[in-house]
Amino acid sequence: MILTESKSKLKIKSLKLKNFRNYDLLNLNFDEEANIFYGDNAQGKTNILEAAYFSGTTKSHRGAKDKELIRFGNDESHIETVVEKKGISYQIDLHIKKNAPKGIAINKLPIRKASELFGIINFVFFSPEDLNIIKNGPAERRRFIDLELSQLDKIYLSNLTNYNRIVNQRNHLLKDINTENKKIITDTLEIWEMQLVQYGDKLIDRRKKFVEDMNRIISSVHKKLTGNKEEIQIIYEPSNGNFTLDQAIKKNRERDLRIKSTSVGPHRDDICIMSGDLDIRKFGSQGQQRTAALSLKLAEIELVKRTIHDTPILLLDDVLSELDKHRQNYLLDSINDIQTLITCTGVEDFVNHRFSINKVFHVQNGQVAKEN
Ligand SMILES: Nc1ncnc2c1ncn2[C@@H]1O[C@H](COP(=O)(O)OP(=O)(O)O)[C@@H](O)[C@H]1O
């Protein structure tokens, strides 16, 4: 592993919000290690992490629409962050508008495509929902891979955007077909299918490589978490099974015409999490599923480190209270070289831990007060 000097590691230095969620105005400066935001429910803790994540990815981690981020009763919201990467500062400005596309600027120069932001910041978001990723359906597991690869690999992001567009087009055609236009629509379908396979194969290859890289990391993490008791392995499960994507698309066309939707392709794939011979998704205990989910998240952090040769910024949203002491300590130990923004309801969790809290903020009804 390549460790960068803490002086030059990736960090978010400040965050300014205007009319974002329940914040009228907010101006925060962060420590380069641990930053704790505590307060009661519904005060605005997650909103801070959401704003930070949005400034790096132009997406809400909870899948919210841009409009929903604008403070009720306003037409525009502004997020300004200053980040430092390899010793260089970047100011990122995002203007979210009610009735127009968002505006993005890097160092005050407007950029046209969100993907130009790519590669400046890497965030890993960890929320209590992530602890259910093994238990929940395949959509969440795909989202996990897609969100991470979209941050790590610009080509993946572009292939994914194209692929999703093509699946949508194909589904529209499947819905439009009737006896009169059948011939012409079937010909058009074929053209879309060629492209679907072209992009789909690329996504599958990249995801398989991601799974391979994760496997190289996750087993040692999982062994440590389970006191050497349990193994773990991730297996990519394509919806096309043993067929090539091309074969499977053709084979399923009649069925797709009937159900008016595309039934195979990366948008239907899954990952299987095995412990020895046990499929943890289906047969793991709740505890096993949550431990595996924690391993997955920790392996993700390590994979990002190895890929970007820097440390990502960790956004830890209310996760500590979900874990027992042993897992809490393990998590806190594993992230002590990373800049972290942590939310929690109280600071008691940290009292007995050698993890040093550098900055503590109290969040109350859209106001943030610094406590040390
Ligand atoms: N667009 C919005 N405008 C104003 N307030 C909002 C908006 N979206 C969410 N909120 C408010 O933000 C609060 C929830 O913030 P959140 O950060 O999720 O809380 P928590 O502190 O529990 O993490 C709620 O009070 C909610 O009403």
Ligand SMILES: [Mg+2]
């Ligand atoms: Mg919250």
